[in-house]
Amino acid sequence: MSDDQTYVESGVITSVRARVVSRARALRRRTERADARLFLAEGPQAVREALNVPGNVREIFVTEYAADKHPDLLTAADVPVHLVSGEVLDALADTVTPQGIVAVCEFVDVDFDDAVAQTSTLGVLLAQVRDPGNAGTVIRCADAAGAQSVTFSTGSVDAFNGKTVRASVGSIYHLPLATGIDLADAVRAFQAKGLQVLAADGSGDIDLDDADDSGLLAEPTVWLFGNEAWGLPDSDTELADHVVRIPLHGQAESLNLSTAAAVCLYASARAQRRTRS
Amino acid sequence: MSDDQTYVESGVITSVRARVVSRARALRRRTERADARLFLAEGPQAVREALNVPGNVREIFVTEYAADKHPDLLTAADVPVHLVSGEVLDALADTVTPQGIVAVCEFVDVDFDDAVAQTSTLGVLLAQVRDPGNAGTVIRCADAAGAQSVTFSTGSVDAFNGKTVRASVGSIYHLPLATGIDLADAVRAFQAKGLQVLAADGSGDIDLDDADDSGLLAEPTVWLFGNEAWGLPDSDTELADHVVRIPLHGQAESLNLSTAAAVCLYASARAQRRTRS
Secondary structure, X not given: OOOHHHHEEOOEEOOOOOHHHHHHHHHHOHHHHHHHOEEEXXXXXXXXXXXXXXXXXXXXXXXXXXXXXXXXXXXXXXXXXXXXXXXXXXXXXXXXXXXXXXXXXXOOOOOHHHHXXXXXXXXXXXXXXXXXXXXXXXXXXXXXXOOOEEEEEOOOOOOOOHHHHHHHOOXXXXXXXXXXXXXXXXXXXXXXXXXXXXXXXXXXXXXXHHXXXXXXXXXXXXXXXXXXXXXXXXHHHOOOOEEEEOOOOOOOOOOOHHHHHHHHHHHHHHHHHHHHO | OOOHXXXXXXXXXXXOOOHHHHHHHHHHOHHHHHHHOEEEEEOHHHHHHHHOOOOOEEEEEEOHHHHHHOHHXXXXXOOOEEEEXXXXXXXXXXXXOOOOEEEEEEOOOOOHHHHHHHOOOEEEXXXXXXXXXXXXXXXXXXXXXXXXXXXXXXXXXXXXXXXXXXXXXXXXXXXXXXXXXXHHHHHHHHHHOOOEEEEEOOOOOEEHHHHHHOOHHHOOEEEEEOEOOOEOOHHHHOOOOEEEEOOOOOOOOOOOHHHHHHHHHHHHHHHHHHHHO
């Protein structure tokens, strides 16, 4: 009997000490994810998206209840499927109400050169973004608005953090994602390809509406967004072609990162769509 | 010596059992807030906003460190200020890193009739919104976009939940907020005042860009947003004058509530601003 078999009852893994579980569980830590280039996708929707990418899923952990509920996911997967107890699943998941299934997946980031090559009209550059939920929501907005890539600067949150993956609701699989890129290098690469870089910042001397009216937003654009708490320092805004501020009509002093990104990206998408039609 | 004095050391309240603390702490529960019509504002920014509203703050709990750091807040407040230990402050706060100050404040919601009366060009109606963070972010976006009111339908999250208050970043104080209103009644009241009600939903037969091009968005509008998970049921969208969908240019199936609200509200604000100018 192997070590692991002592943790199995009637074909269900019942202990977090089983080797396959502890190995997967280590991926909750950023350093382990970075070393293995593997992350955990949690919940049926995320697992379904991962399975759509050939070769992306390495193995699946599922409770008996979830296995009965989502048979399509398990028959689609040509990978090891481990039946686990609810307690083991809880230990792998980082939501309070995990939905019974977690997959070990390969990182899906691309080389930055590829991200640049695929960005023709709209891209996103995140500088030192730290909140994983915000980062995931921005990826989702970028996808919805039709952006062709998202790039995370060095010093940003891990794009494969559980919260980021969940907040992206599958969008990490929908568009090229480049991570760990020096911000100045990234800006120069997009500019060299003929895209303007617009920094979104409250200090901007151009109002988003005026940028729209002047035709600026219709140009191929990479939006640069800064940290949730401190925004973009001058050294970052100086890299951009223009600094654009979202007009604040009421008394709010700012928008949060993901809503600001949604407003800017949709303003560009609309302006570009109008110009094309 | 009163009961409370046994929990005080050198003028600092050191026990959560002190009566003033346990009474304030009860306000972490929705039912207690509703009965007392009081809530807890946490952090120097929220307390500063509350102090700007005459009579809004009932009492303040502050650590010695925060009292030294924000003397302006305490001199501005003509209310009881309780010096408390870090442990007591932690018990009152619901963030992991409270910033040393919590104020007991009166509810600032208004009669729905007042909210309607003050809504001339742009309003927000939330139907069964349950996530407190999302609700607060929508209030912040509504404020930023210049909306004149936010109304929560019956069955929505408590607008004075700690997370909602924090996510609003002061905006609960900036525009009229009405809560617990029957959705159909609310829609009819806004329509009777001459505002159109636009439901934001993926099922909409009008695209937001087309709504803009056709001039629809320039009209006085109340946006109706649904629940984070299930959106708006047919019975709700049927109340609206039009159902508008945000165009999805990539593969994302939807936006989250707060980013969708930001896109819709800013589209209206821009259209209305253009028409005026």
